[in-house]
Amino acid sequence: MNDRRGAFEALFAEHHAAVLRYVERRVDDREQARELTMDCFEIAWRRYDRAAPFRRPWLLQTARNLVGDSYRRRDREREGMRTLAAASDRPDTTFQNVDLRLALRHLSAADREILELFYWDGMTAPEIAQIVGCRTSAAWKRLSRARDALRLLLEEPCRPPTSSAPIRSATARQMGGGAMGYVMD
Numbered sequence: 343m344n345d346r347r348g349a350f351e352a353l354f355a356e357h358h359a360a361v362l363r364y365v366e367r368r369v370d371d372r373e374q375a376r377e378l379t380m381d382c383f384e385i386a387w388r389r390y391d392r393a394a395p396f397r398r399p400w401l402l403q404t405a406r407n408l409v410g411d412s413y414r415r416r417d418r419e420r421e422g423m424r425t426l427a428a429a430s431d432r433p434d435t436t437f438q439n440v441d442l443r444l445a446l447r448h449l450s451a452a453d454r455e456i457l458e459l460f461y462w463d464g465m466t467a468p469e470i471a472q473i474v475g476c477r478t479s480a481a482w483k484r485l486s487r488a489r490d491a492l493r494l495l496l497e498e499p500c501r502p503p504t505s506s507a508p509i510r511s512a513t514a515r516q517m518g519g520g521a522m523g524y525v526m527d
Contacts, residue, residue: 349392354383361401368409378408422462445495453488460485 361382366375382405386396423442446454452474459465459473471481 346390346392349395350387350390353386353390353395357398357401358383360398361405364402365405365409368406369412374412378405378412381408418462418464422458425461441496445492448495449488449491452484453491456481456484456488457492 358379362375362379365378365382366372369375369378382401385404385408386401390396446457449457455474456470459470460467465473467481467485468478470485471478474481474484476484
């Protein structure tokens with residue numbers, strides 16, 4: 343194990359600066375560039391074989407893939423924001439993504455997950471149902487309730503919620519809350 347570690351540390355010392363420069367030229371945020379560079383070396387560590395050590399081209403290709411993944415994730419998030427903004431039925435055309443992000447933070451984790459799966463990840467109701475472990479009809483119902491909860495938060499952006507607790511769906515509130523309110527949803 344120590345031989346493997348020593349060889350990898352030598353690889354890291356030799357190529358880290360080059361990989362970091364490569365990523366920094368492609369990413370605006372310096373901290374994100376550092377994280378992506380470390381992700382690249384984490385992948386290299388997991389796949390490292392002393393008999394066939396990686397060279398700079400492999401590391402740069404891996405870094406390139408990570409940068410591309412990062413941009414695709416960012417684009418999905420932006421598209422999700424636009425789609426959610428359009429779905430909010432908010433009459434104000436000067437919708438601010440900041441309002442949406444704040445509203446999403448105040449939703450329950452279950453509601454936020456459903457919205458993210460649908461709008462960010464582009465999952466269909468049957469796929470969401472499979473992921474969260476419910477029937478397709480329940481996934482549609484949960485999505486509808488999550489949209490309603492989000493819409494309520496977005497209708498009154500000037501009045502923040504009275505607590506930092508997540509907003510529960512109507513069914514959970516009607517059932518008296520608690521864990522069963524979430525389970526029954």
